[in-house]
Amino acid sequence: MIVGVHGIRCYRYLAEAGTVEGAAEALAAEWAAALGMPLSTAYYAPLLHLGAHQGTADAPELLPPGAQRMLTDWVSALGAPAEVTMGPGTLPVRQAASWLAERFGEVARKVAIVFCREADTYVTDRDSPRRAAARDEVLRVLHGTRPRAVVAHSLGSVVAYEALWHRPVALDLLVTLGSPLGMPHVVFERLALGEGNEERKGERPPGVRRWVNVADVGDIVAIPRDLPSRFPGIDDHHEVSLGLVASHKATRYLARPEVVDALAPLLAAPDGA
Template sequence: MTRVVLVHGIAQQLKGPETVAGAWLPALNDGLAISGSKTLPRDDVSVAFYGDLFRRPGHRGLGEPPLDASDMESGLEHELLLSWWQAAAGAEAGVPGPDAPARVRTPRVIQRALHALSHSSFFARLSEGAMIGSARQVRRYFTEAGIRHAAEERLTRAVTVETTTIVAHSLGSVVAYETLCAHPHWQDLTLITLGSPLAVRGLVFDRLHPVPHGGTARWPLPVKRWINIADHGDAVALVKELAPRFGSRIQDLTVDNGAHVHDVRPYLTARETGLVLAEALA
């Protein structure tokens, strides 16, 4: 019985649905326990996994070389990286901003951005190739119709008549929003978005399906309640409040994820997340 469907974000291509569930469910149950609520058994939770859509095929010999700054495509990939850089620099004193002089010889803007982000609390755990790959996954989702459709199909198959709640992290919140809009016959669902970039103008918001009009996006009809949760320093969730763009019914909350501002696990263990999830399940 799938009561809760989890939708992951970027950089999950080397995992699978059981791996994601193995990481998410303990954290989710910790959040429920911390909020004084009952925990969920594994059978009540399903993962809408689409990470494999971004996995590169294997190659003979030495394989593909890792991505570096020269592989960064102009346009959306470039703009995403710069927006993350600006947000991280604004939130963390240890991250040199775009106007700060480079301490190492990084003449290209992209290389400077990658170097600066390596000092941020979220991106410090990622290699340059992983940062570039993360931006590329966002770009591919919005520009490759096959990937977008396949991700929607994965979530569609995961939702059952017993489902009451969808919990979506990062790019997964985009997948969840677009899928919910495409299925107006679904009813009475609670949507919990974590570290969502949905309201970031130009990069995400204006690329959504259905297309927003007049700076306002369509409300997903199956959703009776929408709670959006963001850490104040989360560079991916550049715009922390979704209500101004998606409707005043959204409850925007902030949490403190410590050093791991975009990691889904501290989002899930937060008491605030546990409380809203418990209310949805009740």
């Protein structure tokens, strides 16, 4: 059994399916087709959804203040000059979004705005009920299905990493794809691993036997791309090329041989092997 933990822009599955169960099934079918293996998904998107505008409005100045700060910190980590992230009012966030579009394209700008809106909802408040609920939904699925592997994409890698520290689950393999876990100021310093675990940030979660990370060389979310530099608990790290337009797309990551090869032995071997 493999469980997938999704990233950003996944509320649309609920909008299309009409039920949480239907959304989880639709997402699982899409991921399974890309991976070429059966899986189920932990679907937490509705728990971070703030309203009808979320995921559709792409004006950076409409982001909440925390998300605006996140965006300017992000472009700073990507190498933007200081003048891009400094200025009065909403000027820095508009400059940051424009710099992203000029440097990486309009798709990257839109992805960054959606990511900041959803990530801000999750990471800004360590004690947020929404944050706890997202972790609990992942844990509910994991404790209910007892999978051998978890595949977590984008923001989902943050939710899964925290969840696996809060209530450990025995896993043969954790695979993170396009992970922002190490992104300075945006995610890394804001990770909340639970009481007694904060000093273990960067380690492999307890109960996880092996951790594989895959990052596209052009993925602006996977910063730093060399995630083991901040997370020495990673056993294997692969830098790949998915193509400029699809550099953060979950299904493109799932189809990579590095991901398939890591997971295939678990399906071939009997449970407990």
